[in-house]
Amino acid sequence: MTIDLVTAPDSRGVTALRKWSHNPSGFLALNQGNKQFQVPDIDGAIFYREVGRYLIQLGGPFTESTAKPALLQAFVAFAENRKKHLAAMQLLPDDAPVYAAGGYHVNQFGSSYAVDLNGYTLGGKKFVKLRNKISRAIRAGLEIREVKHSEVQDDIDEIDRRWLRLKGRFAREMEFMVGEVGGEVQDLRRLFVGTIGGEVVGYVSYSPVYGAQSGWLHDLSRRVELAPPGAMEAINWHAVKQFSEEGCGFLHFGLTPFTGMSADTFDTRNRTLAFLLAKLYDHGSRIYPAETQLQYKLKWNPALVIPDYLAYRGRLTPGKISGLLRAINMI
Structure with missing residues (x-):
């Protein structure tokens, strides 16, 4: 039987990031209030925060590529056992397909610049x-x-x-x-x-x-x-x-939401959510100052623009959209 280990991020969390992370925002997983999920037979961790009815994960599974589906599947079982909704923020392009194959809806949320x-x-x-x-x-x-x-x-x-x-x-x-x-x-x-x-x-x-x-x-x-x-x-x-x-x-x-949105998206995307996120850059300044942030970053002439993805499980209702936005303090 697999035993799920949930602890506060500590030296083991730092070790997992150093060994497996290539996410520019990966270190944010160690913020206070986050937790790390592990299973004994997989070297690595998933980092998340519990907010109301949601378990919101930061980044993909921080482990070797071949172990990512199994670690994600274990985390899904953990959440379902607790009757929690699941979402993941700031997924990189190589992590997003793992979520799409694992039953998640995957939408681009913005882009990171370097x-x-x-x-x-x-x-x-x-x-x-x-x-x-x-x-x-x-x-x-x-x-x-x-x-x-x-x-x-x-x-x-x-x-x-x-x-x-x-x-x-x-x-x-x-x-x-x-x-x-x-x-x-x-x-x-x-x-x-x-x-x-x-x-x-x-x-x-x-x-x-x-x-x-x-x-x-x-x-x-x-x-x-x-x-x-x-x-x-x-x-x-x-x-x-x-x-x-x-x-x-x-x-x-780091990530600027709603920017660098591409038509090259996953089949599992939610078209309504994709339309909403694309419009938020132009009309969502009261929610998040994406344009101001983007202008600051572009003035440094970034050489890399990396798509960032949002993933969630289940049917996306208006109530779930507002609940997710509240969970990450966007509204």
């Missing part, structure tokens, strides 16, 4: 505006450095509070699309801050990316109203130069 840091520069006409923004922030007195979270924890907490106030009383942090600062795996992340007159006015947190396109994920980034225009670009450029000097391969910008 910059190849091999020989990367901001030279040339296409980067004029970006260089000017960075220069403006530096002239305004912005100073940038890499720090340990413990050195600036109070400053980061205050920036987060002020950032949420600026976003409004109904602001939500979307689950499964952003990481976090702090927690048990903070020592594996990188944190860069920008200061004006010694006061921290913005930060960017980077999470490790494993696999063939290894590097860093430009993850959580926030600023306060005192930060000069171009502050976030300047912080990122400082980090890019440091990563490049260290021989880093790629800087990933």
